[in-house]
Each structure stands twice: as C-alpha cells, then as structure tokens.
Amino acid sequence: MAKSLIILLLLLLHVSASFADFSLYSHFLKCLTKHTNPSDQATISTILFAQSNVWYPSVLQNYIRNARFNTSSTPKPSLIITPLHESHVQSTIVCAKSIPIQIKIRSGGYDYEGISYVSDLRPFVVLNLFNLRNITVDIQNDVAVVQAGATLGKLYNQIWKSSKIHGFPAGVCPTVVVGGHLSGGGYGNMLRQYGLSVDNVIDARIVDRTLEQNATDLVVQWQEVAPHVDDRLFIRLLLRPVDSKIVKGQKTVRVSVVTLFLGGADELVTLLEKQFPTLGLKKENCNETTWIDLVLWWTNYPLGTKPETLLDRNLNSADFLKRKSDYVQNPISRDGLEWIWKRVIEVWSIGFVFNPYGGRMSEIPSDATPFPHWAGNLLKIQYSVHWEVPGSVAEKNYTTQARRLYSYMTPFVSKNPRSSFLNYRDLDIGINTFGENSYEEGEVYGLKYFNDNFERLVKVKSEVDPENFFRNEQSIPVPPKK
C-alpha cells in the first residue's frame, strides 16, 4: 500500500515599486507598510533587524550552519527581514526590487557554501523564512501543506501525529529545512522506492569493515547490487580512513553499511543472502520498527527516541565543513577501488558517502524536471570533511584536501559534464560575477547541476526574471545579449 504526500511550498511573488531615498531600514519600514495587507501591518517593525539592533547577531547566527561563515570578516547583510506572514514575503520582494538591492533567501541556512546569507555583492539583505513553519497534513487526501521554514523533522513529526502509515521521502537530517532542501531536489533513504510509505516496518543495520577484512569485495559487490536490487531497499556506504586495528601503525579504510528496507527482516535476509552474500546479513543485525523510529535512528539517535526530538531546531550550532559531490555511471573496478583507498589514506581527512540510485530514479527521463540525474547513474558520492579549528589556515588545509581527493576521482566519475548535486552546494565548480560573461560563467556550473536542462532553465529565467533580480553565486543566468 503505497501512499504519498504532496508538498506545496510557499512561493515568492514579485511586483515593482518606486524607491524613496532613505536609509535602508527606513525604506523597508515605510515600503513594507505600504505593500503589506492591512491585517499584517502591525508586526512590521518586529520583523526588521538592522545591524544596530541588539537581536541582529542572534538572528543572523542562529541559522548559520557552517562555521566557516561565522567570522568577523564574513560579509554581513545590512538588514535581515523575518516575515511572520506570507504577505510580508511578498512586500519584502517588492521593496528590495524597488531599490534595487541584492536579496538572499534563507530558510534553514544549511547551504554548504553559506550563500543564503553571505554575499560578495554589497550591500545586501537577507529574507529569512524561519518563522514560516506551519504544516497541515490532510491524510484523507494524501496532501501536506508545508511552509518554507519548517524543518524536515517537524514535517516527519507532523505526519507521524496524523498517521502511522504515511511518510515523506526527504533527507536524513531533521534540522535541515524544507525551503532549501526541496529547491535543490532533496533526497533521502526512500529514494529508490520513491512515492513512498510503509505499512510499518523498516530494517536497519550497520556493518564496519576494513580493507584487511576485504572491504574491497564488499564495495565491488555493492556496486553490482545496490542500484539494481529491490526498490524498497536503500543501502548506503560510509567510507573513511582509519588506523588499522589489526596491524598497529598501519592505515586502512573503513566501510560502514547503513540500510533501509521497506519490508520485513525475514524477507530482507533471504533477499540479501542471494544477492549480496558478501555482506553476510543475519536477522540479528536487523531491527523491525516504524518509519518514524528509523527517521531518528538514521540521524544517530538511539532506537526508541521520542518523535518529539524531531522538533528540536538546534539553534546556533555549526561545524566547519566542506562538501563536494560526484555521480558514478560505470562500476569502479577492483583495481580502481584499491587505488582510491590509497588516495583516501594519503589525503586522510576526507570521507565519502556512496548513495545508490536506480529504482524509481531510473524511470524518470532526464528532461522531465530541472534535476537531471535520473537514469544512467549508479550512485552519487558525497565528499565530506569537518574540522574544529577556526581560521583560514585550517580552512585552506581541509578544503584543499577535499579538492585533491575530488581531483583524484576524475577518471571514475561522470564526464562532460562532471555532474554535481545542487543540494550539495559547491562553489568550486564555478561562480557567476554577473559581468559581461555571465552566461558563459553560468554555463560552467549550470551544466554540472542541470546537464541538458540548463538551456531550458535559461529560457524560463529570461521570461520570468529578465532583469536577473533573483540571483546568487550559482543562479541561472539570463541569455547573452545579441
């Protein structure tokens, strides 16, 4: 019994208006009042945070999720606007456009490169949607209406409160926010089944192996199985360099396996005995539980954690981090993998996540949606590094290592273009300065995120936003002027 929920997002509207030559704050105060529904005008002064406002630092920092962009030299918005009503969003766009001033839109602030709240084009303002987080779930019609600032955790929790047999296929981390997550695609551990929902039942398991224990065999077989096996099964691999527990002083690579199966444990064990014997899965390794328990388990809470935990937004918490992504279209050979392990050990600080595609992901034509990475992709790699020391020396160290491993991976991943996943924002793959070569600059990252759909997106852009008001470092450019 598969049921799915449809998510509707708060959309942004735009119109134009004229600019009065006041300071930014007074301009917005006046302009928002003029353009907001009378019933929503009373709160306008409470949604504007100029740099001089005592609350400005906490409003800014609460939704900074990458400590790289929480420094005194990080460019700061001149004003943060935190709408309480949809009409505030509309009037903010009108008022920003009337100046015009660069606007950045932040829902949860998890953008890996911070571009929802940082801009090199100054001055700029941030439209921050964290107050817009209402969710209504209509189980009768399989529909949920979700505002852009709601966390995935709140969505999962709300669905769970309405029904124990519904779910929604989105990301693993409950504090990530719907706005950015859905605008970049959004995937999770039900991606291979899609459409989703579960009677109850899900199995999960972690296995740790190292090279000495033939992790290579495991990864070779995983590549053959994971993208093609039963759609209800999602088997994720986590790979990272570790000190050997077997040979003292030696370095090795550890492979951990995390799995979601939308079915019972007996069925899973039988299935994998046949198709993935190298894993050696036994029934004791499985936990049969509800979907909501697994949502928590996947993000590292122990089984049995209360679903209310999903409502925690974890304000003002951030690591220093860098992420990159790749798609793999042909299985990597045993020799290739052995060579990669050596590079992983050499670079040392970077880990991989291998996410299998296939299933529903292979059925959708690549030109059906802006997201192009459907059929033909076996897996997506996420490169990840965290560090704890502030400052540019450490940052340079770790980001350089990430780029080095990414460069080593060139022969094994997609080519022409070398594809990337939009939600794994990576400014290394190209940025736009919106000068004369804006289109060519846009093509560089645009083809990687959108492949052949890029040109169509440029056409749409030229119709809906010919002035290029809505822009960021990696937005769709307008076509070149003839």
Ligand SMILES: Cc1cc2nc3c(=O)[nH]c(=O)nc-3n(C[C@H](O)[C@H](O)[C@H](O)COP(=O)(O)OP(=O)(O)OC[C@H]3O[C@@H](n4cnc5c(N)ncnc54)[C@H](O)[C@@H]3O)c2cc1C
């Ligand atoms: C711990 C962790 C786990 C993750 N796991 C997954 C995962 O399992 N699957 C997955 O797909 N991704 C995953 N991601 C990536 C995540 O989906 C993206 O970082 C996403 O863009 C975050 O959305 P946000 O609203 O929190 O971020 P924001 O920084 O607020 O926004 C990201 C981008 O979207 C734009 N944007 C945000 N809201 C709007 C809006 N309402 N209208 C227009 N534009 C908007 C911003 O301007 C920015 O360009 C993960 C990230 C983290 C940190």
Ligand SMILES: *[C@@H]1O[C@H](CO)[C@@H](O)[C@H](O)[C@H]1NC(C)=O
């Ligand atoms: C969210 O829901 C509450 C309660 O129903 C309501 O008072 C509030 O106005 C809603 N907020 C928005 C932004 O729609």
Ligand SMILES: *[C@@H]1O[C@H](CO)[C@@H](O)[C@H](O)[C@H]1NC(C)=O
């Ligand atoms: C690893 O593979 C080698 C050769 O295929 C084999 O001899 C060895 O027993 C295997 N080790 C383990 C721990 O399975």
Ligand SMILES: *[C@@H]1O[C@H](CO)[C@@H](O)[C@H](O)[C@H]1NC(C)=O
């Ligand atoms: C399954 O859950 C129980 C507790 O609910 C726990 O003791 C056991 O370790 C779990 N097994 C796995 C493989 O996670």
Ligand SMILES: *[C@@H]1O[C@H](CO)[C@@H](O)[C@H](O)[C@H]1NC(C)=O
């Ligand atoms: C950002 O820096 C401030 C100090 O300037 C600190 O109080 C805050 O906790 C930091 N936030 C994050 C998310 O690292």
Ligand SMILES: *[C@@H]1O[C@H](CO)[C@@H](O)[C@H](O)[C@H]1NC(C)=O
């Ligand atoms: C650079 O990274 C390595 C790990 O690869 C670490 O051992 C070293 O301490 C880091 N140096 C700095 C300055 O951060």
